[in-house]
Amino acid sequence: MIRVALPAPLRTHARIDGEVLxxxxxxxxxxxxxxxxxxxxxxxxxxxxxHGSGRRRAFVRFFACRQDVSHEPPDAPLPDAIASGAEPxxxxxxxxxx
Amino acid sequence: xGGVRVLVGTRKGAFVLTADGTRRFxxxxxxxxxxWEIYHVAGSPADPNxxxxxxxxxxxxxxxxxxxDGGRTWSSVGNEFAYDGDPGTHLWYDGTxxxxxxxxxxxxxxxxTDPDAVYAGVEDAALFHSRDGGRSWQEFPGxxxxxxxxxxxxxGMCLHTIxxxxxxxxxxxxAISAAGAFKSDDAGKSWRPINRGLVSEQIPNPTxxxxxCVHRLAMHPARPDVLxxxxxxxxxxxxxxxxSWREVSGNLPSDFGFPIDVHAHEPDTxxxxxxxxxxxxxxxxxxxRVFRSRTGGNEWEPLTKGLxxxxxxxxxxxxxxAVDALDPCGVYFGTTGxxxxxxxxxxxSWxxxxxxxxxxxxxxxxxxx
Numbered sequence: 001m002i003r004v005a006l007p008a009p010l011r012t013h014a015r016i017d018g019e020v021l022x023x024x025x026x027x028x029x030x031x032x033x034x035x036x037x038x039x040x041x042x043x044x045x046x047x048x049x050x051h052g053s054g055r056r057r058a059f060v061r062f063f064a065c066r067q068d069v070s071h072e073p074p075d076a077p078l079p080d081a082i083a084s085g086a087e088p089x090x091x092x093x094x095x096x097x098x
Numbered sequence: 099x100g101g102v103r104v105l106v107g108t109r110k111g112a113f114v115l116t117a118d119g120t121r122r123f124x125x126x127x128x129x130x131x132x133x134w135e136i137y138h139v140a141g142s143p144a145d146p147n148x149x150x151x152x153x154x155x156x157x158x159x160x161x162x163x164x165x166x167d168g169g170r171t172w173s174s175v176g177n178e179f180a181y182d183g184d185p186g187t188h189l190w191y192d193g194t195x196x197x198x199x200x201x202x203x204x205x206x207x208x209x210x211t212d213p214d215a216v217y218a219g220v221e222d223a224a225l226f227h228s229r230d231g232g233r234s235w236q237e238f239p240g241x242x243x244x245x246x247x248x249x250x251x252x253x254g255m256c257l258h259t260i261x262x263x264x265x266x267x268x269x270x271x272x273a274i275s276a277a278g279a280f281k282s283d284d285a286g287k288s289w290r291p292i293n294r295g296l297v298s299e300q301i302p303n304p305t306x307x308x309x310x311c312v313h314r315l316a317m318h319p320a321r322p323d324v325l326x327x328x329x330x331x332x333x334x335x336x337x338x339x340x341x342s343w344r345e346v347s348g349n350l351p352s353d354f355g356f357p358i359d360v361h362a363h364e365p366d367t368x369x370x371x372x373x374x375x376x377x378x379x380x381x382x383x384x385x386x387r388v389f390r391s392r393t394g395g396n397e398w399e400p401l402t403k404g405l406x407x408x409x410x411x412x413x414x415x416x417x418x419x420a421v422d423a424l425d426p427c428g429v430y431f432g433t434t435g436x437x438x439x440x441x442x443x444x445x446x447s448w449x450x451x452x453x454x455x456x457x458x459x460x461x462x463x464x465x466x467x
Contacts, residue, residue, distance in 0.1 A: 047158040093157040
C-alpha cells in the first residue's frame, strides 16, 4: 500500500485522520498517486493540482524519501520505498510568510 | 419575533452570529474552515437553511462549501471554475496581454427562488452560475466580450457585485474592480458596460466606457431601476437602471470608500463608510463613522453613537456592510480590525457583536422567521 501524508489544512478539509493508504498499481508515479487520492477523496480535487491542466499548484510540494520530487515529470517512477510503503509520499504546503 | 443570522467571512475562517429579534444577545459560532480565507458567505432567500461559502487559499485553491442546516454542518461541493473556451487575455499592470487565470470566488449571489441556483463572481473577472446545488459551474462568457481591454487594479481584477432585478430575473448587473459596471437583459447571455456619467481622473480617459474602479453597487428590491454605487472615489446614483449616473457624494467628508447599502424599508435611505483616500485606507480623522442619507444621496449625516471616535484606523471592505429586514432595520458591518458592529435602530446607535475576529472580508445577514 502507498502511504500518503497530507498537510493539516487538507486533512481537515477532507476529514482525514492520519495518513491515507492507497492501492496504486505500478508504475507508482505522483500522477498515479494523486489520481487514486482524488478518487478516494473527491474534496481534494483542485486543491493539490489544478483542474484541467493537472499542474501541481504553485505552493504545493511533493517529497519522496526526503527528496523534493515536485519538479519531476508526473509520470516519472517514484523510489521503491514509496511503492512498497516503507516511506510515505509527502504532500506539503510550501513554507511562506515572514 | 424573528431573528437574524449574521454570516461573516474573514481572512482566517467563517463565523456565524445569531440573535433573536431584539438583536441584543449574540451567539457566536466558528471559526468554520479555520485558517482559510473566506471571501463571502451568503444564505439562500429561497431556503434560509441553505448557506454558501467561498473558501480559498493561496496554497490549496478554491473550495465552495454548502450548508443545508443553517451553518451547523457543511459539505464541499464543486470547485471547478473553467472559463468558457479559450479565455484569451486581458491587460496586465504593465499594459501587456496576460492570460485569464482563475484565482478565487469573491462573491456568491443565491437565487431568490431556487435554493439550488447561485451566481458566483470570480477573479480574474467572470460570472459563473450553478443550477445543481453547486455541483457544477458554468460561465457567462458574453460578459468578457470587452475583456481584452480590462486591466486589474491593485486588489486584483475581481467581479465583486451581482444584482438581480427581482421584478425581471433576466436583468442582471455586475461590477468589476477597475473595469466598471455591466448589465444584461437576457439572463446573462449578452452584456454591455453601463458607466455613462462616471468620471475617474485616475485613468487616461476619465469618461471612458470601461476602466472605472467601481467598488460596490446596491439596489432596493422595491425600486430596482434605482441603483447606488460606491466608486473608488465618488458615490453615484442612477435612476434609469444604470443607463446614466450622477454623483451624490454631497457633504461626505470623503467620497472614497468601499461598501454601500440600502435600508430594508426605505428605498431612499442609504449607508456608506467614508475612507480617507486610496492611499490611506482608514476613516478620516481616526473616527469610524457610518454616513446615512435619507434623501437618496447628497445630504449625509454621520452615525457615530457606539463607534470609536478617536484613534481608529481600520477599513471596511466592499462586501462587509449589510442590512436585515426587521423593523427597525438592522445595519451591520465588519472591519479589517476584526470588529463586527451591529445597529438595531437603522444606524442611530451601534455596539460590537465581536471585537477580535481576523480581518473581516464580508458580512451578510439573514432575517429568520
